[in-house]
Amino acid sequence: MADKAKSKATKRHFNYQHHLLDDATKEMNEWTGENKVVEIHLLSMFSSVFKPHNLDDAEALFIVGTKETTPSLEAVSAAPVKPWLFSRVFALLGSSFVLLALLFLVFRSNNAVPGMIFIGSLAVPFSLLIMFFEINVFRNISVYQLMTVFLVGGILSLIATMILYSLIPSGNGTSWESALVVGFIEETAKMLVIAYFINRFRLNYIFNGLLIGAAIGAGFAVFETAGYTGQYGLVTLLMRSWQAIGTHTIWSAIMGAAIILAKERHEPVTGSNMVAPKFLRFYLLAIGLHAIWDWNAPFALLDILYLQQWVLISIGWLAIFVLTNxxxxEARTLQGQRILKHSQIGG
Structure with a gap:
């Protein structure tokens, strides 16, 4: 009887979690214009990570985005995305960090420390950036463009942040009021730079917005983490490195996609887009995630195994999955419209 009651309780708990997840994805999906639950299949999405791939497979991904290698809309794949190259990039950067750490620990070489800071700051944000590069099914952004946005955009977003900090008092960043101001300043600074690059490259697809946002967020994260590590030591690097799976890169990707959702296709981003509900909801979500991340919440429970951070990481990724859907x-709709248009012309 006890086992049966325990089984029923477990089942109720599972059903509650399932309904909660469905409600969350449906709510976020309504922000994108579709009133449906989004099913999340993590194992399926990342199944290609565990499959063998050769150098040709990797190079085929890296050569996209030029005039010769950007596919036509008809050739774009609207099948569920299955990124894998990001895991190899992460393994490469991770192994490089381990070798530098051995150089530092075994041979006491202080020359390894700058490399550790650089690679350690880069590993997670840059690997995530490669993932967003892979899932951009339109293949219309080249590696050169991506590196430009990552480096220049990351630095520009830091400059914009410093300008806003000089204009808006932010406090210590740990009280809820101060954390909210910090979240507003940093996400707004990144949003402005994201909008600039979307206009500069004349981008029109949700996947483009995810990628440009991720590039700027990743650049911001790398330079910020390297700066903090220089001030506070390698422990800061280790903490910020694993936490980067759900911070600036993800928050900025959310905003980039939201900008595309809010603007008219083939039209530039304007001020009116920034007050459109499709943008504001995701923008406020990014600010909220950032603010709660920084907030020193007075609840001891949230400090257990970094519960506060894991909850926020989960919410951020939930938004990413909804926007990927x-x-x-969008890709299927555009292809359907193109087919309909051609059939009408042919008829």
Whole structure:
């Protein structure tokens, strides 16, 4: 009887979690314009990570985005995305960090420390950036463009942040009021730079917005983490490195996709887009995630195994999955419109 009651309780708990997840994805999906639950299949999405791939497979991904290698809309794949190259990039950067750490620990070489800071700051944000590069099914952004946004955009977003900090008092960043101001300043600074690059490259697809946002967020994260590590030591690097799976890169990707959702296709981003509900909801979500991340919440429970951070990481990724679904829906819709247009012309 006890086992049966325990089984029923477990089942109720599972059903509650399932309904909660469905409600969350449906709510976020409504922000994108579709009133449906988004099913999340993590094992399926990342199944290609565990499959063998050769150098040709990797190079085929890296050569996209030029006039000769950007596919036509008809050739774009609207199948569920299955990125894998990011895991190899992470393994490469991770192994490089380990070798530098051995150089430092075994041979006491202080010359290894700058390399550790650089590679350690780069590993997670840059690997995530490669993932967003892979899932951009339109293949219309080249590696050169991506590196430009990553480096220049990351630095510009830091400059914009410093300008806003000089204009808006932010406090210590740990009280809820101060954390909210910090979240507003940093996410707004990145948003402005994201909008600039979307206009500069004349981008029109949700996946493009995810990628440009991720590039600027990743650049911001790398330079910020390297700066903090220089001030506070390698422990800071280790903490910020694993936490980077759900911070600036993800928050900025959310905003980039939201900008695309809010603007008219083939039209530049304007001020009116920034007050559109499709943008504001995701923008406020990014600010909220950032603010709660920085907030020193007075609840001891949230400090257990970094519960506060894991909850926020989960919410951020939930938004990414919903926006990825919206990107695939957009690709299918555009292809359907193209087929309909051609059939009408042919008829």
């Amino acid at each position: 919206a990107g695939l829906r």
